[in-house]
Amino acid sequence: MSDTYDVVIIGGGPGGYNCAIRCGQLGLKTAIIDKRGVLGGTCLNVGCIPSKALLHGSELFAAAKNDFAGLGIKMSGLELDLDQMMSQKTDAVNGLTQGIEFLMKKNKVDYVKGFGRIKEKGVVEVDAEDGEQKTLTTKNIVIATGSVPSSLPNIEIDEERVVTNEGAIALKEVPEKLIVIGAGIIGLELGSVWSRLGASVTVVEYLDRIMPGADDEIAKEAQRTFKKQGLEFRLGQKVTGVERIDGHVKLFMEPAAGGDQETLEANAIIVAVGRRPYTEGLGLEAVGGKTDKRGVIETTDHFKVTDGVWAIGDCIHGPMLAHKAEDDGAAVAELIAGKAGHVDYDLVPSVVYTNPEIAWVGKTEAQLKEAGIEYKKGKFPFQANSRARTNHETTGFVKILADAKTDRILGAHMMGVGVGEMIHEICIAMEFGAASEDVARTCHAHPTMSEAVRQAAMGVEGWTMQM
Incomplete structure (x- = not known):
């Protein structure tokens, strides 16, 4: 393994490994460091991928x-x-992580297992998995350390009874x-997974609504749908503490607006x-890097921390989504190689993989009203929809927002089976500055949900031509 590189990437999640692949494709000598001992980051190991395996199985x-x-x-x-449902989840994760390691070899990227930190400009130290300390010199350092779950005061996480996403995908039995x-x-x-498998689920939220980033109309329809599926919602509630008692847990809460304390019991x-950025112990101070009070690394609009140091993904500003990190990684690789690299965060789609799915991109109605932008909606x-009626999958709707004067699409909000796939039609349309009429006059196969x-x-x- 060479100790001198064009690029050294700290973090092997979606941002890091996609950056490494693109660097390799562009002929840059690259190393990637990851402390987990297996590539893929939170998304592949304990987040996006295993949760989707459980969502699919439970559905x-x-x-x-x-x-x-019927x-x-x-x-x-x-x-x-x-046990088998958990086993097939693990099989999916293992196959994908092995695939990423193969891609590192294919693109001539050196993979170093261990904890990496910046020693000084152009120098990264690694506490390697084998106990040795390695020093890598490089022209460019890319920070792709991702994020970790946030918690609340007075709540101790044990990943058995009180769990984050990591423990929630590995419960040994369905909680009553x-x-x-x-x-x-x-x-x-995660609540929908365990509800479908037989748990009685109560969702406690500080705000007076669910899904704070979603369009208001979508959020209200989603809450009604989830309630019909058996989820109970306690909104506007402040959690004040958790207590473990004889294999059970008690949650203490009070109205966010003030009021009497209430207790809920569960298994x-x-x-x-x-989630919050994972930037502790990274050595940013050695190169003059800074974070805000949440730990978010401060960068320019082209991902630069300081000369020769870049940051991407969850540890910088922007949506904390795996696909955003992937695009960040590719963009930084191209910038390092002297090419143009850019990511439009206004066109990063969000998807909630419940049943039905929820997806959106662009502005919500509330955001457009706040900005004083006149718009029309369909x-x-x-x-x-014929296919939805045939498949007995009629819950939800599609809403498109367009500029009242130019007809340019400003946002789209969907709830329905498979909308996580359908949202990309609008992403592409918005990328090219399309009008709603462009989509309206594009022939779509019949009968399809799209x-x-x-x-x-x-x-x-x-x-509108149908009902």
């Missing part, structure tokens, strides 16, 4: 239990094999009663109150 279980009979499929003896603290994306996804609690319900996107675009100008 099939719930469909077999609740929906198959489709003419009779079943008997249905039962949950949680489960409390989720936080009604954001992670809390709703387990998932703490899903957001909305189309899946209840009126026709709802076209119909919503038609609705902006009032010429």
Whole structure:
């Protein structure tokens, strides 16, 4: 292994490994350092990928239990094999992590297992997994250290009864009663998994609404839908503490606006109150780097911390999403190679992988009103979509927002089966500055769920063709 590089990347998550691949493709001699001992970061090992494996498995279980009979499929003896569900989750993760390690070799990237820190400009020290200390010299350092779960005061995480996302994807049994603290994306996804598998789930949220980043209309419809599925919501509640008693847990809360304390009991609690950048012990001060009070690394608009030091992904400003980190990584690799590199954070889609899915990109109605931008909207319900009616998947709608004068698409908000795939049609349209009419006049195959996107675009100008 050479000790002199064009690029050394600290962190092997989606941002880091995609940066490494692109650097390799561009002919830059590259090393990537990761302390986990396996590449993929939070997303692949304990986040996006394993949670989706459980979401998919639990959705099939719930469909077999609740929906198959209505489709003419009779079943008997249905039962949950949680051990096998966890095993197939692990198989998916292992296969993907091995694939990333192969890509490092394919692109001639050196992979160093250990904890990396910046010693000085152009020098990275590694406390290697094998106990040795390595020193790597480099022209460029890329910080891709990601994020870790946030918690609340007076709550001790043990990853057994009081868990973060990491413990929530590895519970050894289905809890009879489960409390989720936080009604954001992670809390709703994990809560829905265990609800479908048989848990009684209560979601406790400080705000008076769920999914604070989503469009108001989508959030209200989602809450109604999740309530029908069995989730209970306690909004506007401040969690003041958690206590473990004889294999159970108690949660203490009081109204955020003030009032009497209340107690909830459960078998387990998932703490899903957001994430914070992982930047401690990184040695930023050695190169004059700075963080804000949340630990977010301060950068220029082209990812630069100082000369020869770059930062990407969850540890800098912008949405904490794996696909945003991937784009950051590729952009930085291209900038280092002397090419143009840029990521438009206004066009990064968000997806909630519940059932049905929720997806959005661009501005919400509230944001447009606050900015004083005049807009028009088109909305189309899946209840009126032929494929959705045929598949008995009619929950939700598509809404498209467009500039009132130019018709340029400003945002799109969707709730329905498969909208996590459909949102990209709008992402591409917005990337090219398309008008709602451009989408409305683009032929879509019939019958498909994505026709709802076209119909919503038609609705902006009032010429929806279906119900």
